[in-house]
Amino acid sequence: MAPRVNDGTITSKRAMNRGAWTPEEDRKLAQCIEIHGPKRWKTVAIKSGLNRCGKSCRLRWLNYLRPNIKRGNISDEEEDLILRLHRLLGNRWSLIAGRLPGRTDNEIKNYWNSHLCKKVNQKVEKPESSTRHEIIGQNDQNAGDNRAMSENEVEINESGNLDVSLDVNEFFNFSEESFGFDWLNKYLELDQIPESTERSE
DNA sequence: AACAGCCACAACCGCCTTAGT
DNA sequence: GACTAAGGCGGTTGTGGCTGT
Incomplete structure (x- = not known):
């Protein structure tokens, strides 16, 4: 890595305006x-x-x-989507935001940290209701490690019982027009993977 | 009414990646 | 290929507003 001479954040902190925008x-x-x-x-x-x-x-x-930005009032549908995407992608907020038209990575990240994080933790504390989702959710603490993984792979369960390996770019159609929820249906179907498929190695 | 604690969110920081030379 | 600048991203912090005591 090149030595950081000037990355735009360290630059003459004294001189730069900081704080809230007017x-x-x-x-x-x-x-x-x-x-x-x-x-x-x-x-x-x-x-x-x-x-x-x-x-x-x-x-x-x-x-x-920027235009077409949505602020606040995250719907139940969006919340569910965020939860599912987070299970799939971990803390890759920009990718998650890319699937929520009008939402920003910062907003989703804040929403997760202030609302959903608690919800997920509460669920994890209730093992009797443990589904595949909750089990996967327990790996959320390691979500940051996902960055180290290949962009093209999502290994959901490190135990090896349920390693789902897929091409994220193929799985998500990143074209501009694909802001609909069709792709989600695909995932939701995938979400109910038959046992035989889950164990595929 | 005053204070403390909590919460939500805007903004910053630092690392990594990519593009340009 | 090496180096540098710029962009992108996730983590973290600062702060203003809200709520409870």
Whole structure:
């Protein structure tokens, strides 16, 4: 790895604006992105004259300013989807967010940490209701380790009893139009894997 | 009314990956 | 291939608002 000389976050902390964004800053950023597009964040940061780093501008745009963004009121359906996707993917919030149109990884991450994490833990504490889901959920503590795994593999159960190996990119159709829930049905079907399939090795 | 504790969420930090030279 | 800058991501923190005492 290259030594970090300047990654945009350490850069002259003294000089950069930090903290909450003001409506005026939002307006300037939106204007600048309109001109330069939601890329080249360093350029956007400079041209907007906001005295913010590129990463900060990017985050603000992605989480609050970009069009078609949904805020709050996560529906039961969405919550269920998040739970299922988390079982499948672990803490890969951007992937999960990619399946929830209008939702951001930051929002889902926050929602998970403040709401769903507790729910899952409560379920885990009730072994009598243990289903395949709860058993898998117990591996959530290791979810971060999923990053070390191949992008193309999802090994759900490290015990070897239920190793589901699949191509995530193939499983999820990442095309722009695929924000519907059809793909979920596929997963839900998969969710009821017959015993013979589960034991396939 | 005042205070403490909790919760939700916006924002930052640091690591990793990718693209460009 | 090596190096650097920039982008992307997940983890963590700071803080304002809410609730209970």
